[in-house]
Amino acid sequence: MKMRTHADLERVRTKGRALLRPERPRICVGMATCGMAAGAKTVFEAMEEAANASGLDFMLIPTGCIGCCQEEPLVDVRLPARGRVLYARMTPEAGKHLIANLSALQFPGDHALAVIPDLDPDLPERPPELSRIPLIHDLPFYKKQHKIILSNSGLIDPRSMEEYAAAGGFRSLEKALLHLSPQEVVEEITRSGLRGRGGAGFSTGKKWHLCSQAPGRVRYVICNADEGDPGAYMDRTVLESDPCAVIEGMIIAGYAVGASEGYVYVRNEYPLAIERIRHAIEQCEALGLLGDDILGSGFGFSIQVVRGAGAFVCGEETALIASMEGGLAEPSPRPPYPAVKGLWGQPTLINNVKTLASVAAIVAKGADWYAGIGTKGNAGTVVFSLVGSVANTGLVEAPLGLSLNDMIHEIGGGGLGGRRVKAVQTGGPSGGCLPADLFHLPIDYTSLSQAGAIMGSGGMVVMDENTCMVDVALYFLRFTMAESCGKCTPCREGTRYMVEILTRITEGKAGPDDLSLLEEVALWVKGASLCGLGQTAPNPVLSTLRYFRDEYEAHVKEKRCPSGVCRALIRLNIVPELCTGCGLCLRECPVGAITGEKKQPHVIDPALCTRCRTCWDICPEGAVEIMR
Amino acid sequence: MPLIAPRDHPPPGAVLDRLHAIHSVRGYLPEADLLTAAQDLAVPLSQLYSAASFYSAFSFQPRGRHTVQVCLGTACYIRGGDRLLERLETLLEVKPGETTQDRMFTLETVHCLGSCSMSPVVRVDEETYGRVKADRLGRMLKKYRLNGPEHTQVEEPVL
Numbered sequence: 210m211k212m213r214t215h216a217d218l219e220r221v222r223t224k225g226r227a228l229l230r231p232e233r234p235r236i237c238v239g240m241a242t243c244g245m246a247a248g249a250k251t252v253f254e255a256m257e258e259a260a261n262a263s264g265l266d267f268m269l270i271p272t273g274c275i276g277c278c279q280e281e282p283l284v285d286v287r288l289p290a291r292g293r294v295l296y297a298r299m300t301p302e303a304g305k306h307l308i309a310n311l312s313a314l315q316f317p318g319d320h321a322l323a324v325i326p327d328l329d330p331d332l333p334e335r336p337p338e339l340s341r342i343p344l345i346h347d348l349p350f351y352k353k354q355h356k357i358i359l360s361n362s363g364l365i366d367p368r369s370m371e372e373y374a375a376a377g378g379f380r381s382l383e384k385a386l387l388h389l390s391p392q393e394v395v396e397e398i399t400r401s402g403l404r405g406r407g408g409a410g411f412s413t414g415k416k417w418h419l420c421s422q423a424p425g426r427v428r429y430v431i432c433n434a435d436e437g438d439p440g441a442y443m444d445r446t447v448l449e450s451d452p453c454a455v456i457e458g459m460i461i462a463g464y465a466v467g468a469s470e471g472y473v474y475v476r477n478e479y480p481l482a483i484e485r486i487r488h489a490i491e492q493c494e495a496l497g498l499l500g501d502d503i504l505g506s507g508f509g510f511s512i513q514v515v516r517g518a519g520a521f522v523c524g525e526e527t528a529l530i531a532s533m534e535g536g537l538a539e540p541s542p543r544p545p546y547p548a549v550k551g552l553w554g555q556p557t558l559i560n561n562v563k564t565l566a567s568v569a570a571i572v573a574k575g576a577d578w579y580a581g582i583g584t585k586g587n588a589g590t591v592v593f594s595l596v597g598s599v600a601n602t603g604l605v606e607a608p609l610g611l612s613l614n615d616m617i618h619e620i621g622g623g624g625l626g627g628r629r630v631k632a633v634q635t636g637g638p639s640g641g642c643l644p645a646d647l648f649h650l651p652i653d654y655t656s657l658s659q660a661g662a663i664m665g666s667g668g669m670v671v672m673d674e675n676t677c678m679v680d681v682a683l684y685f686l687r688f689t690m691a692e693s694c695g696k697c698t699p700c701r702e703g704t705r706y707m708v709e710i711l712t713r714i715t716e717g718k719a720g721p722d723d724l725s726l727l728e729e730v731a732l733w734v735k736g737a738s739l740c741g742l743g744q745t746a747p748n749p750v751l752s753t754l755r756y757f758r759d760e761y762e763a764h765v766k767e768k769r770c771p772s773g774v775c776r777a778l779i780r781l782n783i784v785p786e787l788c789t790g791c792g793l794c795l796r797e798c799p800v801g802a803i804t805g806e807k808k809q810p811h812v813i814d815p816a817l818c819t820r821c822r823t824c825w826d827i828c829p830e831g832a833v834e835i836m837r
Numbered sequence: 838m839p840l841i842a843p844r845d846h847p848p849p850g851a852v853l854d855r856l857h858a859i860h861s862v863r864g865y866l867p868e869a870d871l872l873t874a875a876q877d878l879a880v881p882l883s884q885l886y887s888a889a890s891f892y893s894a895f896s897f898q899p900r901g902r903h904t905v906q907v908c909l910g911t912a913c914y915i916r917g918g919d920r921l922l923e924r925l926e927t928l929l930e931v932k933p934g935e936t937t938q939d940r941m942f943t944l945e946t947v948h949c950l951g952s953c954s955m956s957p958v959v960r961v962d963e964e965t966y967g968r969v970k971a972d973r974l975g976r977m978l979k980k981y982r983l984n985g986p987e988h989t990q991v992e993e994p995v996l
Binding site (some may be wrong): 242243245246247248253278279281429435436437438439440445446472474476477478479513515516517518519520521532533534535536537538552553570593594595597598602603604634637670672676681684685692694713735793796797799800819821822823826 | 846847850851852853855856857878880887888891892893894895907909910911912914915916917918920923924926927928936947948949950951952953954956957958963965966968970971972
């Protein structure tokens with residue numbers, strides 16, 4: 210049925226509320242891509258089978274990302290009149306055990322991570338049998354978070370319009386289309402202080418204003434979901450967990466700038482995100498929330514999904530447009546900016562997934578509310594994927610201005626395995642590495658770029674003493690070299706040249722002048738490249754040279770890799786006293802460099818060894834040492 | 838080619854859509870299909886070819902029955918993704934981009950599958966495996982050799 214009036218929407222909301230607060234057990238399994246990688250599907254299937262066999266009347270829902278990915282697979286259980294509990298590190302057996310307890314209306318204590326206060330005021334805050342389990346907001350991982358973009362993530366069924374509507378969805382759409390003029394929407398977004406969450410941080414309101422004023426036959430809205438930064442998965446999660454929020458933001462954006470066609474350009478590597486956003490678009494079309502005359506406002510809007518094909522440069526807006534037009538996906542010089550002259554030469558608004566997913570909340574709660582979150586000039590919240598050598602990996606949403614220390618040590622719980630955190634990398638291949646003594650810095654656009662990193666799209670990779678900073682710089686430069694489209698010479702040749710110098714350094718073949726040469730080339734590439742990819746490609750080199758020069762010098766002068774990573778500069782050795790002769794390393798060595806009798810200490814042949822460190826990685830006794 | 842082209846340009850994203858469609862049916866981009874596509878979309882074959890060869894998702898060579906992707910995103914790299922690649926190169930006796938002699942596996946590297954919290958990650962076809970250690974790869978491939986995919990399981994985190 211198509212929705213035409215407020216009453217129609219209210220009927221959908223009532224239906225959704227009954228789904229979110231049912232009179233029977235509601236079991237949500239976190240099944241975004243990372244949950245699946247942790248085995249959520251087998252847990253889901255085991256629970257389904259057990260629940261069917263027990264005759265339990267229940268709802269079993271594959272939901273999106275619950276956030277603390279470290280604890281996956283996660284299961285969120287709500288029992289009517291009893292409460293809500295989050296279970297972590299679930300296995301198929303634990304799932305069956307859980308179902309057996311739920312049949313008796315009991316919450317088992319095993320695997321329980323936290324108690325979740327439900328929206329329903331009638332539900333007790335905490336089931337008495339779980340008096341020792343903390344509330345979710347008291348967990349260090351969640352304590353300093355503030356969820357706006359991720360507020361529905363893991364809470365609602367991402368395939369259900371009803372649940373999205375019941376959780377407050379489409380309120381802003383009604384408000385914007387029926388009660389505000391396009392100019393008023395643009396003004397509201399401008400006043401909120403929202404800045405582009407793709408990385409550059411341009412004022413969203415200003416971009417919308419530019420696009421709405423530019424002359425053109427038609428206008429387009431594009432959602433940039435070509436999340437190419439390695440080590441980042443915020444946009445994927447938003448699309449997988451709450452696709453309707455992105456759609457609602459896009460319709461409002463279309464209304465504000467006067468566009469009737471929208472496109473979501475999604476990275477090819479994200480099949481589930483593509484499936485979820487396509488499904489949500491179909492549902493919105495069926496309900497009349499996409500199409501002609503939305504909610505009787507006279508405004509019409511359509512959305513189509515474009516699937517990328519694996520090219521990092523397509524995250525750059527002019528390259529993305531070229532890719533959609535079907536030609537070579539090469540960037541072109543700006544200005545003209547796409548807001549003035551974009552797809553097929555017409556004014557085109559391109560915003561990141563998270564920017565668009567913030568729009569509905571701003572329209573609903575007002576610009577002043579949003580501007581009050583974060584710090585001056587850096588309003589609102591940002592989503593980070595906190596990964597790498599950190600105890601609590603996961604998806605974090607926090608107000609701008611939170612310190613790196615709070616992010617890494619409080620939310621992240623410090624280094625993995627208790628190791629000392631050495632650096633954090635933000636902004637992917639365009640960003641930089643910041644050392645631990647700068648962790649007092651607030652996370653905002655200005656502070657990070659002054660320190661030589663960038664805010665970026667939200668990737669945050671934590672590194673400890675086992676990470677070599679020269680190797681990291683080489684890793685990123687190899688990446689940008691491979692992804693450089695080849696159109697402009699500074700980027701095409703400069704990245705290659707930097708890779709050559711860095712390779713010499715990591716192989717212990719660098720001369721005394723190589724560091725200054727590397728710096729010089731980096732500055733040339735930064736200054737002379739055509740698009741953002743090339744202009745920011747030297748950042749990983751420049752920031753590591755600035756903060757970790759001692760590591761570079763150890764490689765150049767002493768021919769030593771202090772972190773024990775660079776293969777030409779290390780040697781592996783099995784400590785005979787620790788080796789139990791289990792034979793695991795012998796079987797797994799890719800080059801057969803390890804020999805030894807069963808239950809006798811094994812030996813590595815340095816002539817055959819490629820120093821891949823597989824043995825060091827898998828040895829259950831920690832008997833393999835790295836000689837640096 | 839029709840004498841008068843049907844419109845000034847194909848709809849946005851149409852070229853990529855068509856290339857994906859061919860690739861998913863054939864497993865690669867055969868020349869004959871590209872020729873037909875160029876006619877249908879009314880774009881020059883040269884443009885179609887330059888687009889197709891630009892992206893890493895498309896191949897002009899037939900591929901193996903299963904595609905093994907080793908993630909070399911930042912998080913996977915610093916937690917040992919490159920070691921997994923090296924082990925797979927030995928197990929399959931191919932380099933990245935190549936297909937095994939029996940046409941069973943194509944080995945690929947990929948820059949981030951977006952499952953960074955589960956790093957290091959390996960994907961076989963549509964199945965993603967998290968927290969993988971080198972000693973698990975042999976068993977994983979064996980399952981695909983025999984029949985369908987092994988069910989995903991959690992490995993102990995790398996400590």
